[in-house]
Amino acid sequence: MFKFVPPAQIEIDVYDVITGYRQWSRSYDDTVTDVVDGAILSKFISFLAPRQSSIEYRVLDYGCGTGRNVAWLKSNGLNVSAVGVDLSKEMLAIANKKGLCDHLINQEFPVLEERFDLALCILASCHMKSLQELYDFISSHLKPNGHFVLIDMHPHMFYVGKGTFVPIDGRKIYIENYVHNISDQIECGINMGMDLKYLQESFVPDTWAAKSIDHGDLSGHPLGIGYLWTSNSPRKGK
Numbered sequence: 576m577f578k579f580v581p582p583a584q585i586e587i588d589v590y591d592v593i594t595g596y597r598q599w600s601r602s603y604d605d606t607v608t609d610v611v612d613g614a615i616l617s618k619f620i621s622f623l624a625p626r627q628s629s630i631e632y633r634v635l636d637y638g639c640g641t642g643r644n645v646a647w648l649k650s651n652g653l654n655v656s657a658v659g660v661d662l663s664k665e666m667l668a669i670a671n672k673k674g675l676c677d678h679l680i681n682q683e684f685p686v687l688e689e690r691f692d693l694a695l696c697i698l699a700s701c702h703m704k705s706l707q708e709l710y711d712f713i714s715s716h717l718k719p720n721g722h723f724v725l726i727d728m729h730p731h732m733f734y735v736g737k738g739t740f741v742p743i744d745g746r747k748i749y750i751e752n753y754v755h756n757i758s759d760q761i762e763c764g765i766n767m768g769m770d771l772k773y774l775q776e777s778f779v780p781d782t783w784a785a786k787s788i789d790h791g792d793l794s795g796h797p798l799g800i801g802y803l804w805t806s807n808s809p810r811k812g813k
């Protein structure tokens with residue numbers, strides 16, 4: 576892991592997660608794109624779960640923000656009930672209004688009694704300094720044979736100078752990122768005794784590059800990356 580530093584030529588206000596998402600929450604649902612994660616999530620879910628199934632998935636959405644991921648699962652025919660966890664009160668307030676999760680928790684790595692069938696962490700690990708802490712938390716809250724879907728910006732994007740740059744009121748702000756290489760993710764999952772079932776990338780689409788000032792020169796570059804993990808055996812002492 577290392578801290579991403581925006582290219583020197585960019586003059587930009589830098590925010591930590593809580594302050595940054597306080598600002599972005601107001602426009603998040605209108606500005607976030609599913610180009611990074613949508614196709615990856617779709618592939619993972621079709622691998623895991625028959626849609627329109629009556630099986631209920633108990634979901635832990637870590638870094639749930641405004642509830643976009645749980646909304647996606649429900650609108651794609653999955654029978655889910657969810658607990659959402661997030662550091663930002665303002666993002667959670669929006670999730671709360673949508674009424675998609677039955678429990679929302681504003682705390683980093685809370686200790687929960689419950690174990691889950693499916694855990695998500697989507698577009699959030701790039702803000703976390705310790706990836707191992709995240710994997711430790713998730714794996715200790717999964718049922719045996721439970722699944723963990725982590726999707727985020729591809730580390731390649733940071734190497735070409737991209738990060739969480741967000742348009743707010745006609746200017747851009749930057750919310751602090753940490754770069755986690757693919758080998759870091761694999762090592763953390765293996766350390767927790769999980770099996771990697773699938774690894775999938777998304778790429779900057781030509782159509783998107785053509786209309787995006789930010790990604791105009793990056794058509795075809797790796798944009799997102801997803802890991803589908805399965806927890807096979809209960810961890811010792813859990």
Ligand SMILES: C[S@@+](CC[C@H](N)C(=O)[O-])C[C@H]1O[C@@H](n2cnc3c(N)ncnc32)[C@H](O)[C@@H]1O
Pocket residue numbers: 592596607637638639640641642643644660661662663666682683684696697698699702703
């Ligand atoms: C880009 S948003 C993603 C929200 C949602 N997962 C989605 O895909 O729309 C990142 C979210 O991660 C949350 N976050 C960042 N670091 C966190 C941490 N250490 N613990 C819990 N939430 C965190 C932020 O508050 C923010 O709501």
